[in-house]
Each structure stands twice: as C-alpha cells, then as structure tokens.
Amino acid sequence: MIRPLALSALVLTTPDTKVQAVASLSLDNIIAPASVLQPLAKIPGRPLLPELVNPSQLTKRTVSTIEGRAALIHALAHIEFNAINLALDAVWRFIQMPDDFYKDWMQVAREEAYHFTLLSDHLKTLGYEYGDFPAHNGLWEMAEKTKDDLLARLALVPRTLEARGLDASPQIRDKLLSVGDKEGAAILDIILRDEIGHVAIGNRWYRWLCEQRGLDPIATYAELAERYQAPKLRGPFNLEARRAAGFDEAELEALQRK
Structure with missing residues (x-):
C-alpha cells in the first residue's frame, strides 16, 4: 500500500529518519489504493531548523569563503529536502492514477533522498549542519497552491x-x-x-x-x-x-x- 506509506514518510520531521523511511519503501508490487487519505500530522514534516524566511532576507555570500560555500551547499540541500517531500506528496495526495505514476514518484523520492544525503554529508566536511542557515519555502508554497x-x-x-x-x-x-x-x-x-x-x-x-x-x-x-x-x-x-x-x-x- 504505497500511498499510506508515502504519507507516513512525508510527516516525519527528522531528515535522517525521513531519508531512511524513503529508502525502506519497496518499488516492487506497488498497490495504490484509490481511497482518500487524511494526514494525522502537519505536512510536510520538517525539523525546527532551518528557519524559513522570505527570499529577500537571505544573505548573499561569496563561495570564496568556507561560510559562503557552506551556505550554497546548504541551500542546495534544502532544495533536495523539499524535493523529497514533493515526491512523497505526489504519491499520497493524487488518486486514481496508473500504478506506474506512483512507482515513478517513489523512485524520485529515493533519488532526492540520496542527493540530500550527499549534500548534507558534504556540508559537515565544511563544519556546518543542515539547519545552520536560514532558507525559503518557495518550492512547497507552489505545492500548496x-x-x-x-x-x-x-x-x-x-x-x-x-x-x-x-x-x-x-x-x-x-x-x-x-x-x-x-x-x-x-x-x-x-x-x-x-x-x-x-x-x-x-x-x-x-x-x-x-x-x-x-x-x-x-x-x-x-x-x-x-x-x-x-x-x-x-x-x-x-x-x-x-x-x-x-x-x-x-x-x-x-x-x-x-
């Protein structure tokens, strides 16, 4: 039952836990029930940090400094974290599509989780963690619309x-x-x-x-x-x-x- 499992992963708030949940979902024998689901927690699940601000409030930094490079990697990691949520949202929210639709977007979620992990790990080599810089919410705002x-x-x-x-x-x-x-x-x-x-x-x-x-x-x-x-x-x-x-x-x- 891939749609309820996707919703369960979507509401998780800890990035590492969300990544692990996505990786654990099988792409074999996908069954996508047509029933309307109701989330039992706020979506998307996200950590307390990063602080979400208007894009105009984000400081422009040069990549010639470690901090500037880390801010760039952090921004990319935030995009990938949002992309995990977007793919999961497509799976649980939209009903009565062919099974291949759900399989495609679960594969996307897995690859976005891999990208997030690569960027998050690279960020740590620069001395920073995901959440250390503010970010904006543009991708998810369009998902809401x-x-x-x-x-x-x-x-x-x-x-x-x-x-x-x-x-x-x-x-x-x-x-x-x-x-x-x-x-x-x-x-x-x-x-x-x-x-x-x-x-x-x-x-x-x-x-x-x-x-x-x-x-x-x-x-x-x-x-x-x-x-x-x-x-x-x-x-x-x-x-x-x-x-x-x-x-x-x-x-x-x-x-x-x-």
Missing part, C-alpha cells in the same frame, strides 16, 4: 521550478570548481543527471493528463502558469538538458520567446 489539481502540480513543480535546476546546475558546478571544491562539483554532476530524469517524469505525466483531458500542452501550460502566478523563467537555459528531459522544440521555442 496546486494541491487540488495534479495537472497544475506537474506543470508548475517538476516542469517549472525543478526544471530551473537544469539551467542553474552547470553554473553552480563551475562556481564550486573555481574554488577547488571538486567533491561538491561531483555531487552537482550526480544531481543534474538524476534531475533530468525527474523532469522527464513530470513531462511524461503532464502530457499523459493533457491527452486524457483533450488539452493542448503548450497552451495549457501558459494558462496554468498565469493562473497560479508561477515565477517568470529567465535564461540562459540549459537546452541540452531540457531536451534530454523531454521538452520538445515547440516548448523550448515558446520558453525562449518569453
């Missing part, structure tokens, strides 16, 4: 917010390499590789739902982005990664035109 519409969730979380990571990863990797952080750069390579697959999953199920509902994917995306006030996407875009993640040429042309 789209909690009643799976099509909007797929359009605006994996295909918009997470796809921004495809564009940003090469620059972040280069920043880390410029200060000799080869381990951090190698982690970014792993994350980019896996995130291409995650965005591809978002594309797959977005298009599947559009087909089921008789909707044009490009026109529908534009309408959803406006309705839910999605952030405006600005280049440069990692077109190679976006193509690998399943964006077609018409979508990329529309993206660049904006």
